[in-house]
Amino acid sequence: MNMFSLSQASPCSLIPNPQSFNPNPRPQQLPLPHSLRIISSNNSTKISTQTPTPDPDPSNIIDPTPTPTPTPKLKHRRPAEVNIRQQAHLYNPSTHNFSAKYVPFNASPSSTESYSLDEIVYRSSDGSLLDVQHDMEALKKFDGDYWKALFDSRIGKTTWPYGSGVWSKKEWVLPEIDSDHIVSAFEGNSNLFWAERFGKDILGMNDLWVKNCGISHTGSFKDLGMTVLVSQVNRLRKLGRPVVGVGCASTGDTSAALSAYCAAAGIPAIVFLPANRISIAQLVQPIANGAFVLSIDTDFDGCMKLIREVTAELPIYLANSLNSLRLEGQKTAAIEILQQFDWEVPDWVIVPGGNLGNIYAFYKGFQMCKELGLVDRLPRLVCAQAANANPLYLHYKSGWSDFKAVTAGTTFASAIQIGDPVSIDRAVFALKNCNGIVEEASEEELMDAMSQADLTGMFVCPHTGVALSALMKLRRSGVIAPTDRTVVVSTAHGLKFTQSKIDYHSKDIADMACRFANPPVQVKNNFGSVMDVLKTYLLRKDKS
Numbered sequence: 001m002n003m004f005s006l007s008q009a010s011p012c013s014l015i016p017n018p019q020s021f022n023p024n025p026r027p028q029q030l031p032l033p034h035s036l037r038i039i040s041s042n043n044s045t046k047i048s049t050q051t052p053t054p055d056p057d058p059s060n061i062i063d064p065t066p067t068p069t070p071t072p073k074l075k076h077r078r079p080a081e082v083n084i085r086q087q088a089h090l091y092n093p094s095t096h097n098f099s100a101k102y103v104p105f106n107a108s109p110s111s112t113e114s115y116s117l118d119e120i121v122y123r124s125s126d127g128s129l130l131d132v133q134h135d136m137e138a139l140k141k142f143d144g145d146y147w148k149a150l151f152d153s154r155i156g157k158t159t160w161p162y163g164s165g166v167w168s169k170k171e172w173v174l175p176e177i178d179s180d181h182i183v184s185a186f187e188g189n190s191n192l193f194w195a196e197r198f199g200k201d202i203l204g205m206n207d208l209w210v211k212n213c214g215i216s217h218t219g220s221f222k223d224l225g226m227t228v229l230v231s232q233v234n235r236l237r238k239l240g241r242p243v244v245g246v247g248c249a250s251t252g253d254t255s256a257a258l259s260a261y262c263a264a265a266g267i268p269a270i271v272f273l274p275a276n277r278i279s280i281a282q283l284v285q286p287i288a289n290g291a292f293v294l295s296i297d298t299d300f301d302g303c304m305k306l307i308r309e310v311t312a313e314l315p316i317y318l319a320n321s322l323n324s325l326r327l328e329g330q331k332t333a334a335i336e337i338l339q340q341f342d343w344e345v346p347d348w349v350i351v352p353g354g355n356l357g358n359i360y361a362f363y364k365g366f367q368m369c370k371e372l373g374l375v376d377r378l379p380r381l382v383c384a385q386a387a388n389a390n391p392l393y394l395h396y397k398s399g400w401s402d403f404k405a406v407t408a409g410t411t412f413a414s415a416i417q418i419g420d421p422v423s424i425d426r427a428v429f430a431l432k433n434c435n436g437i438v439e440e441a442s443e444e445e446l447m448d449a450m451s452q453a454d455l456t457g458m459f460v461c462p463h464t465g466v467a468l469s470a471l472m473k474l475r476r477s478g479v480i481a482p483t484d485r486t487v488v489v490s491t492a493h494g495l496k497f498t499q500s501k502i503d504y505h506s507k508d509i510a511d512m513a514c515r516f517a518n519p520p521v522q523v524k525n526n527f528g529s530v531m532d533v534l535k536t537y538l539l540r541k542d543k544s
């Protein structure tokens, strides 16, 4: 067979593939009215909801007196000069008193340290992580059925801001922000892909799902957190706080998400990137979105150090991963999974982890649903790491004894190439509290798993490959049973990572067999040659 290199055959190795995924446009609708009733149980007053009944559609009511010329009945629409932001303002006056604040992460019950979300603070007084703490007593005044009905009523609309999968849970995310200040691309509401063939053929499973968090505005789950962070910055600027822009050091998905949301709000975004160490695909999103891109002659860690020094001097808000606001948005993906299963809890949720914020965000989303009575248990979480960047895996294997940072080696799963994760404490807390597991995947395992998934109709990124190989190992060892309902979290769109797929299918990776490569066949421009290769192909397919 005539093999040729894909990267030579086409200029695609030079063409970046960032794709924007616009949510489906839907007809305008007003929020459903909620008929609240007060019920008394266990001496406490709870507010529940009757199943919301949509207004009867006037065009469905049959008029008993026939009229010769029926006049079309128009649905109510907002006045032409009012946009959806203003409409939200008019129809949704905030009357609740939910609130949230920063507290030190996992603080002792006696700690009284807390900060308003309107303060610009990234760490607690002793330098540890912060967490956004909601007033759970206020949220508990409403029962689980109320929240389920409320969240369900907001799905798939264009009502500002609830058309977003993040802001449809606004009361649990940033309850006090004015809807007017929210910066949203109607992110979230990503599909669950039923991995029918991958589950059946490769794992003997019948209830395997992939949560496509990467089918999103900038192509990764980072949008879920960035809409919250940029909205809060937008609010601070409207309140007159001195924030001239938002900055981050990143080579990938974080800078893409930051740049897009800042551009949508007209807020300056400043991105520090290591010169000559990133691909065109990683560079093009912030450039296209108008960010101020500084190309600095250092590596990622050097950029990180510089931006921390700069943000200490200048009123630039730091959008890096220790920022706990982002996790409030990311946790909604967990709530969404429960909602998509009609509030039934899956047995397993597998999340690829690098800086380890996302694994904690998933835990927090599930835990809030349990605490507020929407579900009665937690799924078991699996954090999947690349073997070349596996400090959490080593920590887990040591029985959670002393944590040691590692020097991360190169991995195709570049967004999780992190040796000293910022959110290590958050991840350990999450995994201990849900009987969680940590797994790892070698480069060959993750690339094979990614390619096998693609061959069953997916198009996943290498990070999702890490999660899929973790699943394969846990199935093989019998930890995950064939009928366990399992969700694999896909963190980015495969189109952001085409170069690794091209290298794999070209068998152009050192020390890798690339067992599932599917290279194109070079054929002469004549009928006989084409017929020959087709017959060979069809015979081979017939036998398999």
Ligand SMILES: *Cc1c(COP(=O)(O)O)cnc(C)c1O
Pocket: 220, 221, 222, 252, 253, 254, 321, 352, 353, 354, 355, 356, 357, 358, 359, 415, 416, 461, 463, 491, 492
């Ligand atoms: C950021 C990112 C991750 C890692 O998330 P953490 O919260 O850092 O663990 C995984 N996959 C992709 C595609 C990412 O962009």
